[in-house]
Amino acid sequence: NAGVTQTPKFQVLKTGQSMTLQCAQDMNHNSMYWYRQDPGMGLRLIYYSASEGTTDKGEVPNGYNVSRLNKREFSLRLESAAPSQTSVYFCASSAPGRLDGYTFGSGTRLTVV
Amino acid sequence: GQQLNQSPQSMFIQEGEDVSMNCTSSSIFNTWLWYKQEPGEGPVLLIALYKAGELTSNGRLTAQFGITRKDSFLNISASIPSDVGIYFCAALNYGGSQGNLIFGKGTKLSVKP
Numbered sequence: 001n002a003g004v005t006q007t008p009k010f011q012v013l014k015t016g017q018s019m020t021l022q023c024a025q026d027m028n029h030n031s032m033y034w035y036r037q038d039p040g041m042g043l044r045l046i047y048y049s050a051s052e053g054t055t056d057k058g059e060v061p062n063g064y065n066v067s068r069l070n071k072r073e074f075s076l077r078l079e080s081a082a083p084s085q086t087s088v089y090f091c092a093s094s095a096p097g098r099l100d101g102y103t104f105g106s107g108t109r110l111t112v113v
Numbered sequence: 114g115q116q117l118n119q120s121p122q123s124m125f126i127q128e129g130e131d132v133s134m135n136c137t138s139s140s141i142f143n144t145w146l147w148y149k150q151e152p153g154e155g156p157v158l159l160i161a162l163y164k165a166g167e168l169t170s171n172g173r174l175t176a177q178f179g180i181t182r183k184d185s186f187l188n189i190s191a192s193i194p195s196d197v198g199i200y201f202c203a204a205l206n207y208g209g210s211q212g213n214l215i216f217g218k219g220t221k222l223s224v225k226p
Binding site for chain 1 (some may be wrong): 146153154201218
């Protein structure tokens with residue numbers, strides 16, 4: 001089925017470990033986004049990529065890096081995980097001018113101990 | 114920065130009751146969106162509003178774009194158990210940065226059969 005695929009679905013890290021969250025979309029969307037969701041905080045934008053080859057910081061970028069590998073894939077990297085990064089991470093994509101095409105993946109639940 | 118104030122934070126209602134939630138901001142937006150998130154899933158778009166004063170329905174859901182462009186509400190009529198989830202408002206000024214879709218903190222809806 002067409003959509004946004006995130007891997008892994010669950011991950012437990014120790015403080016200081018690194019990992020990369022993967023996201024891929026097969027809808028030929030130009031723009032991709034990474035959000036984190038915390039209880040009572042809603043969805044906060046970490047980084048986004050308006051098009052292949054560009055990335056920009058969102059509201060809460062500290063502690064993260066991203067790579068827009070190609071049009072389909074947008075990865076989020078935690079270089080040195082901290083307990084404050086325990087959260088549910090969502091990737092999304094959209095086509096230009098099509099706000100009703102803002103599609104989310106099913107999320108990665110990350111716990112940093 | 115821009116913020117969306119969504120209320121109520123949570124609702125506990127009886128099956129068959131109508132539900133109303135709203136979102137306000139001190140900033141003007143030209144697009145309002147309503148999403149629903151079910152447990153373990155990403156948000157899914159319910160209704161998109163693009164014009165001040167616009168009233169749009171999707172089945173038992175009705176949403177309006179406030180005339181001042183600073184608010185929006187969502188009504189659910191005759192609630193059923195599958196309406197359970199978290200409802201998010203989101204807003205955007207299209208034409209600006211691709212990354213400036215911002216979210217309210219959500220309204221958690223519980224429905225008693």
